Amino acid sequence: MFPLKENNTKLADEKYIQDKICHAIDNNKHFVFDAGAGAGKTYALVESLKHIISQYGEKLSKKNQNVLCITYTNAAADNIKSNFGNSDIVKVSTIHERIWELICLHQDALVIEHKKKINDELIRLEDDFSTNKAKDWLNSVSQGNKEKFEKHFLEPEVKNMFYTSTEHAANFKGILEEYGYDLNKNLGKFRDAVKYTYNSDRLNKCLESIKSGEYKEVKYNANFNSDRLHYMIISHDTLLEYALALCEKYPMLRRIIIDSYPYVLIDEYQDTNVRVVKLMNELAKESGGSQQLLIGYFGDQMQSIYSDGVSASLNQHHVGLLRIEKKYNRRSRNEIIDISNNLRNDGLLQESIYDNNIGGSFSFHQLVNQRPNDSANLVSEFIKRELSLASEDEVHCLVLKNEMLAELSGFKELFISFKDFFFFKEQAQKLISRDLNKLDGAIRIIFGLMDFRELIAKRNKTLEDILPKEKIAISMFDAEKYIAELDMLVNEKIDTFEAYLTELFLLYKNGSALFKNKLKELIPPSEFGYTLEGFYKLLNNDLPISKLIPEKKRLDKIKQVININLPDYIKWYEFVSETSNELTKFHTYHSTKGLEYNNVIIIMENSFAGSKSYFPDFFKDPNRPEFKERRNLLYVTCSRAVFHMRILYLDSIDSFKDDISSFFGKAQTFSITDDVNL
């Protein structure tokens, strides 16, 4: 490796760009700093923070004011904090954390917003219901009978039965006939009518509780992704909604915020919610005279890959921003920059800041063979053939979907089987998040059991690692017996997760007190006890599997999942805990945002995001506005590599061969030989 040499002219220009930012800060001129991938945005942000501290730190300190630095993720906040060191003056956090801190004191105003939101929600429910045939069905009897119906179904026991039973016709036929309702072929209408009754009832009850003074406080829950308005709990989006409404309504709140934070720097502005920008715009309008304010946005509109981000419409929502651009790239070799430039269509083409920026490589490959059912061998063969790397070099393989990630990481069966239990958004995160707090509760228990197993399997365990946490007096004979028990758990014959569980519960029954204590730690005591059947019931109870599926069917699914081979579970464990020894690491395109890797393999395929031809459609007509997100996703993905990048397209590219070549050049072929076992 040769040392990279910066070009002096470019270096001077880079310095000049930073000076422009500082100048904007000095003159309270709100600005947006736009720079492509690998240009050093975070560096510029940190430099700007340093500038503010050195020039105005003392003044801010005296007035007890702070600099507000907003990031998109907690991880980014931690990153900036570590870049910057600790400062009492600069507050780095996500927008949600800080906004909530600013508005949670104003509960009176929040409750007013909340009432408004509930009333809007009631109107929406009513609107939806009025076009639903269920409404006619509900009104098909006398007013008195309708009221009896509503009263009956609002009884707690009936409510419970409604939600936990699929046998609606059998359970409710009698009572419905009594009220004059015809259930024949009207099951769907009946269900909708009851759900409407429940939804509007709980919102109305909440309004009453607010009125009576029982409910006085709105709470923000950052761990749950949707509002529970009737419990006075709001989630992320509604938090921003309320904050914006408050800022629009109350000049005093605007003044308080400006006075607390005269400098606001926003990282990754393209992903920032439009409401945040509107809020900033309100603050900007309020400032002036004695209340000076500076707002700086840092980001890249081409890297906007989430639909609720403000992206290119920043200027519409916050007018008159000074635009500062930087076109130099500090990350990648020229071969990579060329490809990512092909994807940019906003005129902000990058060039390396180095004079001798060579030594990278890129090529694009199409698959000659029929696409196999399992891509794992194919991909590892591709990497082996394409990148002849030193044996300790890591390769980072980027894929579109979590399912492919699981497949390539070796736990496809487990992923697909478990996915059935998580039908809602963020399903995959509940199962494969590296942040253990985000795992589903039941999945977390399974993870704990695998963690325990891996601890035993590794010979370098310490007693402290494997003993129960609770301190009790242990004789050396106790310890010896306990360890002998544990060794039985990693027996070769135990080849499925079910077999492992069976052994665990057998030991619980016959084993030492130490072991019992340990297992109680791993599986919290519950009504279901410590047996295999009990564990099925625990999962049945805890996993978010729809109660509308009959219990028998649910238990069958659970048994099927538990019966998957242990190697799948081990691969899954290694993925979640990031303990895999493999040199190839897998990521989704999305999750690599902001990161860089020396060697990148990109796996492309046709189908994504509900489209059977996500990429083909884009390549055939790349400038269609509705394909912006596809382009941006591809740009983010193709700008991660420092040295070497390969693309492998798994589906046929015949119908858009020429179109795609204008981005990636002519496709080379990749075929797999017969001796490789597919």
Added chain:
DNA sequence: ACCTTGTGAATTTTT
């Protein structure tokens, strides 16, 4: 022809 019911599949990520 229209309606109802059952079945199977579903994008990614953050707060």
Added chain:
DNA sequence: TTCACAAGGT
């Protein structure tokens, strides 16, 4: 959960 679609009934 929500959507689309097939199957079956009126």
